[in-house]
Amino acid sequence: xxxxxxxxxxxxxxxxxxxxxxVPVILSISAGVTVxxxxxxxxxxxxxxxxxxxxxxxxxxxxxFLIAFATLAVTLVVGVxxxxxxxxxxxxxxxxxxxxxxxxxxxxxxxIALALLLTYGGFGSFRQSxxxxxxxxxxxxxxxxxxxxxxxxxxxxxxxxxxxxxxxGASPWTRFRNVIVPNAMPGILAGSLMxxxxxxxxxxxTWMLHTPLTKTxxxxxxxxxxxxxxxxxxxxxxxxxxxxxxxxxxxQMFADKSQTR
Amino acid sequence: MNAIASHGAAVHVVxxxxxxxxxTQALSPASLDIVAGETLVLLGPSGxxxxxxxxxxxxxxxxxxxxxxxxxxxxVTATPIEQRHVGMVFQSYALFPNMTVxxxxxxxxxxxxxGKAERAARVAEMxxxxxxxxxxxxxxxxxxxxxxxxxxxxxxxxxxxxxxxxDEPLTALDASLRDxxxxxxxxxxxxxxxxxxxxxxxxxxxMELGDRIVVMRKGAIxxxxxxxxxxxEPQNRFVAEFVGAANIVEGPVAGxxxxxxxxxxxxxxxxxxxxxxxxxRPETISIIAEGDAFLRGVVESASxxxxxxxxxxxxxxNRPLTVDAPNRINVRAAERVGLSIAPDAVRVLxxxx
Numbered sequence: 001x002x003x004x005x006x007x008x009x010x011x012x013x014x015x016x017x018x019x020x021x022x023v024p025v026i027l028s029i030s031a032g033v034t035v036x037x038x039x040x041x042x043x044x045x046x047x048x049x050x051x052x053x054x055x056x057x058x059x060x061x062x063x064x065f066l067i068a069f070a071t072l073a074v075t076l077v078v079g080v081x082x083x084x085x086x087x088x089x090x091x092x093x094x095x096x097x098x099x100x101x102x103x104x105x106x107x108x109x110x111x112i113a114l115a116l117l118l119t120y121g122g123f124g125s126f127r128q129s130x131x132x133x134x135x136x137x138x139x140x141x142x143x144x145x146x147x148x149x150x151x152x153x154x155x156x157x158x159x160x161x162x163x164x165x166x167x168x169g170a171s172p173w174t175r176f177r178n179v180i181v182p183n184a185m186p187g188i189l190a191g192s193l194m195x196x197x198x199x200x201x202x203x204x205x206t207w208m209l210h211t212p213l214t215k216t217x218x219x220x221x222x223x224x225x226x227x228x229x230x231x232x233x234x235x236x237x238x239x240x241x242x243x244x245x246x247x248x249x250x251x252q253m254f255a256d257k258s259q260t261r
Numbered sequence: 262m263n264a265i266a267s268h269g270a271a272v273h274v275v276x277x278x279x280x281x282x283x284x285t286q287a288l289s290p291a292s293l294d295i296v297a298g299e300t301l302v303l304l305g306p307s308g309x310x311x312x313x314x315x316x317x318x319x320x321x322x323x324x325x326x327x328x329x330x331x332x333x334x335x336x337v338t339a340t341p342i343e344q345r346h347v348g349m350v351f352q353s354y355a356l357f358p359n360m361t362v363x364x365x366x367x368x369x370x371x372x373x374x375x376g377k378a379e380r381a382a383r384v385a386e387m388x389x390x391x392x393x394x395x396x397x398x399x400x401x402x403x404x405x406x407x408x409x410x411x412x413x414x415x416x417x418x419x420x421x422x423x424x425x426x427x428d429e430p431l432t433a434l435d436a437s438l439r440d441x442x443x444x445x446x447x448x449x450x451x452x453x454x455x456x457x458x459x460x461x462x463x464x465x466x467x468m469e470l471g472d473r474i475v476v477m478r479k480g481a482i483x484x485x486x487x488x489x490x491x492x493x494e495p496q497n498r499f500v501a502e503f504v505g506a507a508n509i510v511e512g513p514v515a516g517x518x519x520x521x522x523x524x525x526x527x528x529x530x531x532x533x534x535x536x537x538x539x540x541x542r543p544e545t546i547s548i549i550a551e552g553d554a555f556l557r558g559v560v561e562s563a564s565x566x567x568x569x570x571x572x573x574x575x576x577x578x579n580r581p582l583t584v585d586a587p588n589r590i591n592v593r594a595a596e597r598v599g600l601s602i603a604p605d606a607v608r609v610l611x612x613x614x
Contacts, residue, residue, distance in 0.1 A: 164355030168369035
């Protein structure tokens with residue numbers, strides 16, 4: 001009896017917390033398909049707002065994904081070898097470099113953006129291209145990749161595995177491909193998940209760095225909240241969800257699979 | 262067995278020392294010659310430099326300037342480990358968690374471009390040799406410690422290395438398994454006839470496996486010799502006490518006799534010396550009737566440990582003597598006993614500076 005009460009209590013609490021998080025999302029999404037938000041859902045259900053948003057913001061959505069995957073590519077190509085080098089080399093210098101890489105976590109996005117603008121603002125074509133936003137996103141997400149890969153290296157004694165592969169005749173590059181990367185996979189996947197979601201949802205930095213021609217999803221979302229009907233902005237949220245949720249689920253499944261292997 | 266047996270290389274370590282960047286000297290310059298096909302054991306307490314020596318031979322560390330490593334007569338000092346054609350067994354085994362047992366064993370062959378069919382055949386051969394049949398498709402985390410050890414060995418030997426290097430391969434196992442694997446390893450090394458360099462801090466392992474033993478201490482070589490030489494004729498007090506149990510006694514030597522507080526011992530041609538130091542192994546001392554003996558003492562304690570009893574005798578030498586007596590003789594504490602020690606069992610140690 002007592003166990004059942006405790007169970008019911010825990011279940012109730014969990015549902016309450018879930019509801020607290022989920023209800024606003026549902027309300028927002030339902031607003032996106034309502035004919036008139038102020039009259040409520042009775043006014044009818046429509047996809048016209050979604051179609052309108054898609055028409056207006058197709059390019060923002062495309063750019064967001066382009067930047068997210070480009071950010072992922074850069075953090076993978078640069079971050080994984082860096083994590084490996086930092087781990088194997090060890091020592092004082094490595095720790096200092098690791099701290100420097102981690103620094104953007106502690107600095108507000110706006111400040112990073114300002115620094116980037118001050119430094120590179122003068123390079124017109126770079127400033128005006130999406131690569132400028134990419135640079136910001138790489139700076140911002142790199143620590144997540146490096147840290148999560150380094151955490152795995154620390155737990156599997158990657159240095160000895162590397163020496164083992166070397167003793168069997170494998171060159172450094174072969175070792176990196178056959179032994180280092182496969183064994184760092186859980187960290188690489190966790191890092192990738194963070195990088196993609198952070199990049200897709202990043203607003204602070206992007207808002208400072210964007211130009212009218214280089215807007216991403218969250219910046220477009222802010223625009224539409226500010227300047228259009230609430231239904232349009234909500235439809236925007238709906239599209240955002242439809243895009244990111246399958247992506248997250250897929251990556252999570254991939255990560256689970258590689259861990260239970 | 263010839264299909265598996267590899268022609269081992271002779272290894273020459275010339276003047277190899279190692280100073281780490283922080284200034285600590287792990288190894289003072291030392292030279293070693295390892296005959297092709299022999300098993301050489303580097304034995305010593307932790308921090309004696311034995312692992313550093315092994316890693317220099319492997320190519321995982323570079324020796325300080327002036328040091329050279331030769332395999333047969335090729336200078337490999339500047340050759341990285343992946344081109345030295347060695348096999349290595351690590352203390353933690355370093356098996357690849359992302360590969361199966363068979364993939365681990367075949368990895369070195371794959372790297373060398375050995376074809377699939379030949380690789381499978383060689384892996385099967387290794388699996389039989391190391392008694393791990395049935396585990397080929399397991400993942401590493403599904404293996405016991407002993408099985409991992411065997412896979413690590415199979416993987417290192419599969420490439421037919423010129424030199425097999427083993428860094429405390431049995432240390433991570435529990436005692437009974439360690440004993441069993443030790444004799445298995447011994448059989449395997451003899452069968453392969455490979456040049457092997459084996460690092461351990463366990464003198465029983467060193468005795469059983471080594472053709473020769475290099476006893477090391479504080480980054481220097483204390484003695485090189487066969488297990489018998491190291492055990493019966495230690496060149497210094499450290500070796501005497503590190504390898505097996507030893508009684509160290511001190512007294513003057515005159516006319517071929519070592520005088521001790523409880524009497525005297527006959528020696529084999531020892532020069533006169535006012536303050537000699539000698540070593541006596543506990544199992545070479547016999548307990549006899551007091552009246553028949555030239556060396557006498559009092560039993561302080563006698564502990565029965567099954568195959569023998571360990572008797573501590575005071576008063577005979579300047580410090581208590583440990584005696585390994587047969588398990589059936591009757592000795593009691595406070596009893597006065599005589600001790601008999603053959604002259605060739607008393608080893609006068611060379612003077613140390």
